[in-house]
Amino acid sequence: MPSILNADLHCHSVVSDGTLTPEALAERAAANGVELWALTDHDEIGGQHRARAAAHANGMKYLTGTEISVTFANETVHIVGLGFDPDDEGMKKGLIATRGGRGERAQEMSEGLAKVGIHGAYEGALKFVGNPELISRTHFARFLVENGHCKDTHEVFRKFLTEGKPGFVPHRWATLKDAVHWITAAKGIAVVAHPGRYKFTANEEYALFLEFKAHGGQAIEVVTGSHSAAEYVEYADKALEFGFAASRGSDFHSPDESHIDLGKLPLLPGKLTPVWELLEDRIQ
Template sequence: MPAVPSILNADLHCHSIVSDGTLTPEELAQRARANGVELWALTDHDEIGGQQRAAAAAKANGLRYLTGAEVSVTFAGETVHIVGLGFDAEDPRMAQGLADTRDGRGPRAREMAEGLAKVGIHGAYEGALRFVGNPALISRTHFARFLVEAGYCKDTPEVFRKYLTEGKPGYVPHRWANLKDAVTWITQGGGIAVIAHPGRYKFNATEEYALFSEFKAHGGRGVEVVTGSHTPAEYVEYAGMAREFGLAASRGSDFHSPDESHCDLGALPYLPGDLTPVWELLADRIQ
């Protein structure tokens, strides 16, 4: 594999129909290529079932590829996401860990539907299933799409505000993996663990410092600095956190759908030049 440049259009965070995206892995690869992406990873939520398709599609489109997944973690009472990159997608420990994490989604979804029924929204579980590519991964996003289609809200952000966040009728918490387990699954398979979109979490400064400290202590090595949900000010903030904790920097749009996502594949600014890109640490894992 030729050396990978430190400055390139890498998009290492997106989702397909295998989890809560609306495009197939093949369609995502074509879109990435059309948008000038040079290094791509598919990072479905708690699922690696799309990895073979994504790798084959990347090859067919002339894209360099890293395996990926976004693992849901509970930390300090909040759901945090850890992106794994470059791991062995055939590692049985990773597959089993993600399967265990997914198991709670079905019962949680039925509880969400019950909560919505109490406020007059009936058939939400069945409605959400129509938007699910993988029934084991039914999520709040699928409920949101149903509620928009059914006319209860004008768009998915409104659904989350009114129905699917803490204290609202359709909100049900879920106990995910712990931070140590998620990082271990990724690293034991030869990959690198990355804190996804840290600006999204509602942590105070002490809690955020604890997240970064424990993450690194468990073997985590990267953080998303430039990502679709970060503001330019947060690019600067988390570049500083990468420097402070000695973490490599990652870049990813968190693209889910042409109709819903704030940022398209490959549309982000480049990483700050003084940071170590996570792909430099994964050069031998790039396909």
């Protein structure tokens, strides 16, 4: 495929914490001019066959995708997998294992919110969950907005769901090595999602990229919904420095919550190697 392409390789459906079905996302992406699309639900690949069929029905090429939560330097980091076999048993088992702690974590989050007078948060969050195995902070945020505790989900995270706040409960995810291995063993490529979003020192970020590459990771997101224009430039330079391919994705979750719509990001800088060039034989 051409190197200059409207590719959106990061978004979420109701299968994890998005608000649209894979079919509705595909229609929206195609309407916005997306030529190559991937659905990357959190720690889940259950929507992949639906997404591929919907992509083809809307005239788009498709890459399989997921976004795996890992713990690195006491921070939750997201690793996107692209172009893997969605029926790979190792990938399925790994994702089931990493999803396992979400239910207990959600109960603890609800207990923390109850201590500050917000009751019934677990039951309230469940109303927004398409897949109970994947209950997350986003579902709690939607409950708190619906019930008037905050004006939007961004305010909820600031007041209640980040470290040191009443509803925050840490979760130990997969290791970086595990996530990259699941992806590469299933014939996919691992990508560090939105690297500018993590609260790492320069040394910690350098260590992340070095370890990621040592385990077989090959790309980072450069143009993504949570990066500023300055960060597009910064991470383009980092991709060149470490020999990474570059990915592009909106991280779209919902028409009412997301900063950037599907397919509306700037194109990748021409000096970079687009990740889809490494995945030509996996594009469907």
